[in-house]
Amino acid sequence: MSVVDTSDGGRPGARDIVVWDPLVRLIHWSLALSILLNSTVIDGESAPHEWIGYVAVGLIGTRLIWGLLGSQHARLSAFPPSPVAALRHLVALSKDDKTVYLSHNPLGALMVYNIWLTVLLLGVTGYMMGTIRFFGVEWVEEAHEIAFNWLLVSIALHVGGVVFDSWWSGVPLVRAMLDGRKRVPKDRSVVK
Amino acid sequence: MRKLIIVAVLAFATPALAAELTMDTLLGTTLPEIKKNLTDMGYQVRKSDMEDGKIEVYFVKDNKMGEVYVSEATGKVTKLKMK
Numbered sequence A: 001m002s003v004v005d006t007s008d009g010g011r012p013g014a015r016d017i018v019v020w021d022p023l024v025r026l027i028h029w030s031l032a033l034s035i036l037l038n039s040t041v042i043d044g045e046s047a048p049h050e051w052i053g054y055v056a057v058g059l060i061g062t063r064l065i066w067g068l069l070g071s072q073h074a075r076l077s078a079f080p081p082s083p084v085a086a087l088r089h090l091v092a093l094s095k096d097d098k099t100v101y102l103s104h105n106p107l108g109a110l111m112v113y114n115i116w117l118t119v120l121l122l123g124v125t126g127y128m129m130g131t132i133r134f135f136g137v138e139w140v141e142e143a144h145e146i147a148f149n150w151l152l153v154s155i156a157l158h159v160g161g162v163v164f165d166s167w168w169s170g171v172p173l174v175r176a177m178l179d180g181r182k183r184v185p186k187d188r189s190v191v192k
Numbered sequence B: 001m002r003k004l005i006i007v008a009v010l011a012f013a014t015p016a017l018a019a020e021l022t023m024d025t026l027l028g029t030t031l032p033e034i035k036k037n038l039t040d041m042g043y044q045v046r047k048s049d050m051e052d053g054k055i056e057v058y059f060v061k062d063n064k065m066g067e068v069y070v071s072e073a074t075g076k077v078t079k080l081k082m083k
Helices: A022-039 A047-069 A083-094 A106-129 A138-169 A173-179 B002-017 B031-040
Strands: A003-005 A014-018 A181-185 B044-051 B054-061 B064-071 B077-082
Touching: A022 A047, A022 A138, A022 A173, A047 A106, A083 A106, A106 A138, A138 A173, A138 B044, A173 A181, B031 B044, B031 B054
Parallel strands: none
Antiparallel strands: A003 A014, A014 A181, B044 B054, B054 B064, B064 B077
16 A cells, blocks of 8 residues: 655645555446446447446456455455444444545445446346346346346445545545545544 | 158148248237237247337247237237347
8 A cells, every 4th residue: 555645736634545446447437337328328128238238247247356356455355245334334423433444434335245236137137138038028127127226226325425425534535436546634544 | 651641741730830920910909819829820928018009029939039019900010020
C-alpha cells in the first residue's frame, strides 16, 4: 500500500491511498456499462443482448479470479461477505463511528456479492432461455425478470450507499473508482 | 416385399405427421385451438401470450425453437420466427 500526502491543491488534511488497481476499475465500469446497455438501448430478444450478457458474466468471472490473485484491496478476503459485520457496521454508524475501510465497508461488501450473484443469475437464466430444454418455459423467463428487477433495486441501493458513505466518511468513493485512490481525511481511523 | 410396404407406408404417412408450419398455415382463432393444431403437427407448445389481437406461441420441434404469431381475427400466421 502506498500512502501519499497530497500537496496538489487537495484538502491539506487528507492523504491519498491507492486502493483500486486498474483491473478492478476497468471491470467495475465495464460491468456498469454492460448492465446499462442491456437494460436500456439493447433489445432483450436480440443477439447483442446475449453477447453483452455473456461479457458481463465473463467480467465477474475474471473479477472473482482477480479476487484470489489481485492486489491487496481487490482480494475477496479484504471484503468477506458477512451479515454480522454489516450489522456491526450499522451499529457503528449509529454511534457516529467514521472509520474508513480501504476496501469495501461491510455493507458495501454485501452489495458487491449481491450484484455479482444477481448478474450471474441473469446470465444463467438468459442462457437457459436459448436452450431447447428451457426455451419458452415460463418460470425461467420469470426468474430472469425477477433477477433483473432485483438488480435495478440493488443498483439504486448501491448508488445510494456510495453517495451516503462519501458524505459520511468524507472519502469521495466515485473518484476512488475512477483514479484508484481513496482520499482519506487525516483524522479518520482506517481499516485495511 | 414387406420392407417395401413399410417404406411406402412411411413415405405417405410421414408428411401428414410432420406438417411444417408456414406462413400459410391456418392455426385457429383461439389459444386452445392453436395449441391443439400445433401439437397435432408435432410441435411441442411452450408458453403463450396474447397481445394486440395476436396470439403468440413459443414452440419446439426437432431440436429447433421458434415463435409463431397468429391473428385472432383470421386464425392465420402473421409472423413466424425461428431461432
